Structures are given as structure tokens and as C-alpha cells.
Amino acid sequence: MILSAANIGKRFEARWVLRDASLALDAGEVVLLAGKNGAGKTTLARILATLLEPDTGEIRFEGSALRGGRRDARRAIGFASHRPLLYLGLTPLENLTLFARLAGVSAPASRGAELLERLQMTPFARKPMERFSRGMVQRVSVARAFLGAPRLLLLDEPYAGLDDEGTAGVNALIQESKARGAATLVISHDRERLGALRTRLCVVDQGRVEAA
Amino acid sequence: MILSAANIGKRFEARWVLRDASLALDAGEVVLLAGKNGAGKTTLARILATLLEPDTGEIRFEGSALRGGRRDARRAIGFASHRPLLYLGLTPLENLTLFARLAGVSAPASRGAELLERLQMTPFARKPMERFSRGMVQRVSVARAFLGAPRLLLLDEPYAGLDDEGTAGVNALIQESKARGAATLVISHDRERLGALRTRLCVVDQGRVEAA
């Protein structure tokens, strides 16, 4: 079991967005998480990524409790979300090299270049990202999540703004991590794009994660 | 002919993103515009919405030339894009009322409330938008485009982040404007979501708009 989250609860002000949400991810699983707008998918993903503290519940990552401070856990988790999580003043290559280096990935620059190549972004690898189109930013943002060959992937709407080629590129990367034994959580409103990669479908509803 | 754009060219610094792009939209048409990431779809939409000046070419709206300053043309065009085009510090209802009032729509507050109802956002109509989820912001953003019952609709990835319910709501609104005789341009990477509403498919490629 790579990740197990039990009875996660999170409230903003007085409103409980998540309540007793439980989810377990095994090696090689690719779980598609769906749910209505505002259901709490992004909130859950941010909690699992250690960016947000849950109010209740417990999360175990590879057997031990996951806390915001656990540096090696963070390095083993790849996360992409609605916000690009990049410095738009830098180029894609500079961004990926920076984050790879800080995460202790070996040969950071060539790892970054490799991922950009995989997502057809090589022609733009050395252009500042400020003026990139929506889909171009998204590709780099997803690439960031794969930098450290993570054992847990949390992809919050990875296909947002991507064309077919981009979608295929992302799916190929997911396929590889799956083959490597990583657990993957993909949040998407589109139930088709993940295709045959999907091993399970879950839905967030009324603050809980339900199998569907 | 509601809109006819001929030989539109646009360059950023030395790079021509659009070059001889031509597109005509007739009353009641719903055109789906696809194209790779970075092809120039958003740039074209911003030009048609009078937010950007083209470097070459001519645009005619309802027979007369479209210029950034033409106030009545702006009021007859509904535009939604990647950026929400809203004040996130205000509530959805305040936003819609504000823009409706400034655009000279009669009964601005009730028009805003009506659109929010259509997109299932009534429960959140009086909450500041700052902490909204991605899909909730998107719904309000699309609602803004429909405020003035526009005769030309330019929707740049209107489905981004929307769940099925949201997609259905947007499609119902498009269907109505179509029935009213409006021309609609929908930009999307997903060729299915627009469904049977679509009357034509175009693709932006190498700076030109091609029929497909």
C-alpha cells in the first residue's frame, strides 16, 4: 500500500468540505477521481500533497504517517494542480532544472530536457513562460510533477487545456510510472481521456470518496 | 453575415502567430474551433473580441468594420476566455450586476441572478469568489459572456474545469442564443462536448483557419 488516507476531514470556516474521506492507493494503480464542481477534489489532492493540513483523519505514505515536514515523502510525491506551480519569469528548462536540483534529482538539467522532449516542448524550452499559451504552461506544469520519478502521483486535472498530442504525452508518462510501480491519482471531469490506463474510478460526493 | 474576418495576421515581436486567418460566422451557426496548443486560437478570439489589435486584415461585424472603440459592437459580443475576466473580490451576483449595468442591460441584477440560476450557482451567488473552486469560477465567467444576450458569442474553452452538469448548463445557454439567431464560436480541445449543437468544425493550423 503506497498511500492510505483514512477519515480525512477538512473545513473552511464553518463549512466541512471533506468529511470522512478515505482513499487507498496501491502500487501500479491508476485511480480516476471524479466529482462535481466544488466537491472537494482539489482540496483532497492538496492535502495528500502535504500542502494543506487536514482537520481530522490520518494519512500514511508507504507505511508511515505523512506530515508536512517529511522531506523524503515530499520528494517521492509528484503533484500538479490548477495553478502552474512554476516561476513564469523563468524558462521551462530553468524551472525544471531548479526544482529537480532542489529535490535532489541527479542530472537535473538533462532530466528536465528529457521531460520537455516527451511533451513536445523542446522548441520552447528556452523561452520565458510569461507569454505561453494555456496548454503550453500546462505541459510544463505536468512535467514538473514527474521530475523525481515519484512513487505517488497526484494529478489534478492534468489534461486541462491540452490538445490530443499533449494528452497522449501525459498518458505515456503515467503509463511509465505505472509500470515502474507508482500509484497514481488522476482528477478529471473527462472520464475518457485516461482511457485504458485507469484501474479504478472513484467519485467525491458530499465530502466522502465513493467507489463508482 | 454576423462576423467576417479576412486575412487576419498577428505577430508577437518577430513571430507571426496568425497569418491570413479568415473566418466568417453566420446567424445561428455554432462553429467549433480546434487546433494544437499554441496554434493561436486564444489570440484569434481576443482579436475578434476587440481586446487585441490585429497587425493585418479586416474584421467586419454586422456589416461595418470592427474597431476597438466601437462601443455598441462590444455590447453585442459576449466573450469568455482562460482568464476569468471578473473581480474575484466581489460575489458572482455583484460581478454580473456590475457588468450588466455598465453594458446597459436592463434589470441587471435579475439578469445576473437568472444566469447564475441556470448554471446552478445560486447557492454561491452572494459569496466572494476568491476561494471558489476552478469550476465554480468558470461557471460565473461563462455566465458573464451571456449577460447582454449577445449576437456574437466567443467562448474560449468554456468547458474548462466544468463537470457534466456545468457542461449541460453551458450548452443549454448556447442552444438558446443559437435559437435567438446569434453566431457562436466555441474553442475547445474536446470535440464531443458541444455535441449536436455544432454546425461546423474549423481548425487553426500554421496561422490559418482551415475547414475540417
Place this chain on the structure above:
Amino acid sequence: MTLLTVALKDLQLHARDARFVATLFLFSASLVLILSVAFGPIFRNPAQEASATLWAALFFAGVLGLTRSLDLESESGGGDALRLTGADPYAVYLGKTIANVILLGGVFLLVLPIASVFFDVGNLKVLPGVLGVAALGVIGYAAWGTLFAAMARGLKARELLLSVLLFPSLVPLWIGAVKVTQALWAVGTADAVRDWIKVMVVSDILALALAAFLYELIQEASE
């Protein structure tokens, strides 16, 4: 109509963000303190010291206030949406100017008693006069500020650029405000510095007139 709607919208956005208003006031108050510590009070000439401190504090606080208004416009594209409503650009400009006048006026009313107490200047008899100068100063500040803020829209390092362009352009207005306030506090009348009042009026009118011609162009300037 457009004018009022825009002014109300801006004020509403500021008011919603109570922290912003509170911080702006705290900031102006601490500016008065820090400037007093740095440059005085040596009470050689309290009227001048007080009026210089007062206006300097208002000045810096104003730049931050303007930057904030600007950020509210650009952060999620609200300003673009405003343009697309086809509303009259000059009415939009005036609406924004009015909102800024109210914001800066509030700061002035807060800083005035602090400076008065700290430097022991002013009395109720000259208060109307001081409020009059304040009105001239604040209107000019808001009018020029709103104009330049529109140009700084879309630039990185907005607040810096705003201060680089705005600071120098406001110097005449600013010297006028300092001199007139000082005269009122020192001798109770502004007769000796009547010319500076004219300078201020001209500066205010110039900004409002320039905007009438240029604001639409500025607003439509796109990449």
C-alpha cells in the same frame, strides 16, 4: 451613472478587504512616526516640519493605495471585462478617480490629527482652510495617479514605475500643498502663498483635461 457604478465598485472592493484599509491606515500612521524620527521634530519650525511630514506620509501611502487599485483590475482580468462593456472611458476614469479621492481623503483625515498632535500645530479656525488645500492636493493626486496607473497596467514592477512617473509629476502640487498648509498653520492665512494655490488648481485641471483626451487611448493600448 457609469461613473457612480465604477466608483462604488472600487470602494466596495477596498471595503471588502478590511485588512487592506486597516493596514493602509496603520502604514500612514507609522510613516508619520518614522519621518518624524528621521527628520525631526526639532521644533525649529513646527509648521513646516508638520506639513512636510503630513504630505510625505500621504504621498507614500497613496502610492501603495493606487497600486492596490491597479492590482484589483488586472489580477483576474476585471479591467478587461470593464472595457468590454463598452462603458464610456472618461466616465470610468472619473469613477476611479473619485474612489481614489475618497480613499486618500480618508488617509488624510487620519494622518492630520496625528501630525497636529505630534507637532502641536493647527487649530479649528484654520481647519476649513487646511481641508480645502487637502481637497486640492488629494484630487490632483488621485487624478494624476489614476491616469498613470492606467499606463502602468500590465507592466511588471508596477508600484515602482508608478512612483517613478508619479513622484516627479506631482512635485509642483506637492510643494504647493506643503507651503499652503504650512502658511495656514504658521500665520493662519494663505495670502502670502496664493500663487501656490493657483499652481495646485492648474495641476488638478490639467490632469482631468489630459485624461479626457488620453484615457481612452491608454485604456485601449494593447499588445
Place this chain on the structure above:
Amino acid sequence: MTLLTVALKDLQLHARDARFVATLFLFSASLVLILSVAFGPIFRNPAQEASATLWAALFFAGVLGLTRSLDLESESGGGDALRLTGADPYAVYLGKTIANVILLGGVFLLVLPIASVFFDVGNLKVLPGVLGVAALGVIGYAAWGTLFAAMARGLKARELLLSVLLFPSLVPLWIGAVKVTQALWAVGTADAVRDWIKVMVVSDILALALAAFLYELIQEASE
């Protein structure tokens, strides 16, 4: 390693935006201008006037510089991504502090000659002394500033909050810097104000030490 990477990244972001540096310079120049016009004629003591103006200008320029660094972190989530790399928080803090020291040091080096020329103070003999105080002042400013900036992250009206928080904590450092610089320019030695140098050293160390304990907590503080 982490430290250098982070410092380089910050500097790279600023350098990419070369205009930012130019603007910061122009901004400091106009600050000198406005402060001199406001307070200039009061004093017959150029050393005090010049050192107060110099440090006040540095102060305001610094707040804007820090805000800018902060915006770069939060505008598209880069700061969150930094956290997620699992890099050592204190090394991140030191890296950012170093980048800020270099930025503020640059501003100081630009404003110093301006102040010297405009107020006709200083000479080459006391230059090493002045640079020494400047180093103490700038390190303290950057150390406190980076700490508070991390706290202000995610808040609206950041620059305002930043200045409200920073002002009080920096007052001792700031008075020290003004006094020592003034003494160096007026009498050529800082012997009489030796205590203030100690105050500055203590303030610098305090900030760096506090950060060692608090920075991780601040960084992890989430909604």
C-alpha cells in the same frame, strides 16, 4: 547548495527583468528628491539630513523590492513548488536573504553617490566605514524582511502589511544606521556612537537566529 540555487534563482528572476533594477534606481533617486525638497531647508546639518534621506530612501525602495520578490513567489505558485521539493527551509531562507542583500546592497551603492553629491557629504576616507554600516544595515534589513515577507505571503495588500510589520522591528537598526552614518560624515569616526553598532549587530544576529527556528513553521503555515 540549496542556498546558492535559491539565491541564484531569485537574482535571475530579478535580472531577467532588467527594468526592475533601473526602476528601483530611479525610484530611489526620486525619493531623495522628494525628501530633500520636503525637509531640506529645515536643517543646517547636511550630515544628518543626508544620512536620514539615504536610509529613508533605502527603506522604501527595500519594501518595494521585497514585495516584488514575494510576488514572484506567489503569483503562479512557484513558492509552493519550492516547498514541495523538500529542500531545507533554513537554506531556502538564507538563499532568499542573500539575494535580498545583493539587491538592497545594489540600491545602496546607487543611492550613496546620489546622496553624497546632493548633500555634499562624505569622502573616501570614511567610505570603508560607511560601507561597513551599510553592510550591517542591509543584512539586517534583508534578514528581517525575508522573514516577514514569508509571513505576509498569501495575504492581500502585502506591501502594506510588510511595511507595518517591518517598520517597528527595524526601528533600532534604522536609527543605528542613521546615527553611525551621520557620525562618520560629520566627525569622521563612529566612536561616539559605538553602542549603536552593537545594537545593529545584535539585531542582525537576532533575525538570523529567529529564522532558524521559525522559518519552517512560517513556510508550512497553510490555510
Place this chain on the structure above:
Amino acid sequence: MSVDLPRWTTGLGRALWAAALLMLAVSLWMILRAPVEAQMGIVQKIVYVHVPSAIVTLVAFGLTFAASIAYLTTRSWVWDAVAASACEVGLAFATVVMVTGPLWARSAWNTWWTWEPRLTTFLILWILYAGYHVVRASLHSSARRTVSSILGIVLFANLPIVWKSVEWWRGSLHPRNVTMTGEMRETLLVSMAAWFVFFAAAFLSRLRLEWAKEEDRGDTRVRHGAPGRVSA
């Protein structure tokens, strides 16, 4: 509008530079020969650089003003190029004033700087026009043109203030106008003429540079064989 760089400007540019160098040499020779001023001595010779660069600065910013208006009415990028070139060269001359002024003040008034109307207003002018370039550098394409023309117009309001500052405010230290006579005056006039030609040469070179940049983009346009206008 054609984007071809007019050929004749190449010749004109060379001629202007040649004339400028020649005239500067003549004026230098006259400066060396001119009588040394009784009170200030040799330092007073700064006047032959100081006054011409000050006048040229004002003329250059005036040209920026006129060209900015022309841009906003015609929307032809050429006017924008003229405005920007004049402004950049003008800023360089303003910097010369900012250097020669204090050098002179050091010996004339025994201080580098004083907050006196002419000096203060000129410093404001310098900062504002430096700001013009920063803004210009931060923007792209047509926004750059529109915004910098607007600045070129708005900032011009400062020129009369700088010019009249010595008359409007009492207690200004700075001389109101040229007081020299005879040989010194003639020398000044020749220097003035030389600096004007120097300005014209520098301005034209700068303008050609701007033109070439625009042409680069034009080339791209031609290569792809698209019709259309290049003026924004």
C-alpha cells in the same frame, strides 16, 4: 507605408557625422583660444558644453512631443521611432548637463548641488524621461507605441517649467540667461551650432537603428508572402 530604409539616409548620416566632428573640432579650438573668465578661471569653460547640451536636451524632448502627437494622429510607426530616438539622444544630453552642472557648481557655488529651482526642476525632468525609457522597454508592440507617445506628450508639460523656473521663483542661484559677450559669446554660438549638428547625427543614427529593427520584422513578413500593412 513602405518599410524600406531610405537609401539617402545612409549618405546623410555620414555627412552629418563628418560635419559634427569638424564643427566640434573647430569649437574646441575656439574654446581653447577664448579668454579665461576673470573670477572662475578655467572651469568656466564648462559653459561651452553645459549650455549647448541643455538647449539640445530641450529641443530633443520638444521633438519627442511633436512626434508623439504625430504618432497618435497618424498611427504610423515612423513617428514613434522618431519620438523614441529623439528622447533617447535627449536623455544622453540631459545626462551631460547633469554632469557638467555639478562640476561647475562645485567651483562657482562651492557645492555640488543645491535645491534651487532650475536644478530641482531639471532633475525631475531627467528622472521622468528616464522613466519614459523604462516604460518603453517594458511594453510590446502597439501598446508600447501608444503608451510612450502619451508619455511623450504628458511629460512635455515639464519643459516650460524647467525653462521658466529661473524667472518664476525668487532666490534662484542659477543664471537666467547667457551673460557673456564678445569672443566668449561667439565661441558659445559656434559650440551651440556644433552640438546641434552632433545631435542631428546621433539622432539619425538612432533612428536608422529603430528602422532596421522594424525592417527585420518586415523581412519575416515578406518571406512568408503575406500582404498587409505594417504600420500599427
